[in-house]
Amino acid sequence: MSKRPSTANTLVLPPFGPVRTRRVFEDICDQIRGQVLAGILRPGDKLPAERELAEQFGVSRTAVREALRSLEIAGVVKLQKGVKGGAFIQGGSPGVLTQSIRDMVALGRISLESLTEARLFICDIVVRLACQRGKEADFRALDDNIQLTEELERMQENLRRTEAVVDFYRLLANAAHNEVLSILMLSTAEIVRQVLARLAPAPSAGLFESRRRLVQYLRARDEEKAVAEITAHLKRIHRYILRQEKLRNI
Known part of the structure; x- marks a missing residue:
């Protein structure tokens, strides 16, 4: 991995190369991403000032x-204003992926059928690995x-309950x-939550019993029963979503 030369106060980076492509901002993005991939730039690092970057790249x-705006949208950098501001390398955000998939669902480029099918496959793999690798602390957190x-539902704290469900x-x-x-698991769960918020709240009948059975199977390392439990639950939710979507379009 490349070394990271530095001074007492400022990280000194290898100089970027001049840009000669027609869409120069894409080449700039690629070079910065390249230094992130090489480990030269890491989360929290501050890029050189805008004027210095322009000189290094040989662009305006x-x-x-x-x-930098493009990299900010992609979640690679965070732009901060003020005396101590600048462009800082981000640690990565799952929210960027969630937003991208949600936009494609909204635009019709990803169907609800494809989304829910993918979620089933992801959950299948996750549950099998949780059976194999899960620790008691993980299972207690689920409990x-x-x-x-349950408590939030009794208190009718609907927003907090939904957050807890996700x-x-x-x-x-x-x-x-x-x-x-x-x-991937969190992104798909959040998108489904947003879809349900747009359509109608999903019925919670049997939810808690199903989840307790799931955790029981996880503790027993019973992959088949655990997968069958979560698959049955998700299929109920997905049928509900597709039914509500069809009613909405009538």
């Missing part, structure tokens, strides 16, 4: 500004979430101990 400050969700999938993915699957 407008092109640099456009590139606590179920109890909290958080169950985050905790389940944590038990699988795979960062990529955690991002």
Whole structure:
């Protein structure tokens, strides 16, 4: 991995190369992403000032500004204003993926059928890994979430209850101990939550019993029963979504 030369106060980066392509902002983005991939730039690092970047790339400050905005939208950098502001490398945000998929669902480029089908496959893998890798602390966190969700429902705290329902999938993915699957699991769960908020709240009958059975099967390392339990629940939710969507379009 490349070394990271630095001074006492400022990180000194290898100079970027001149840009000669027609869409220069894309080349700027590629070079910055390249240094992130190489480990030269890491989360929290501050990029050189806009004027200095323009000189290194051999482009206008407008092109640099456009590139930084593009990287901000992609979640690679965060732009901060003020005396101590600038462009900082981000640690990565699952929200960017969620927003991208949600936009494609809204635009009709991804169908609800495709979304729900993909979610079933992701949950299948996550549950199997949770059976194999989950620790008691993971299962206790799921138990606590179920109890909290029940309490919020009794209190009719609908917004917090919905957040807790989605958080169950985050905790389940944590038990699988795979960062990529955690991002995919949480993204699909959040998009389904947003779809339900647009259509109508899903019925909660049998939800808590199903989740308790799921955790029981996870503790027993019974992959087949655990997968069957969550698959049956998700299929009920997905049928409900598709039915509500059809009624909405009549």
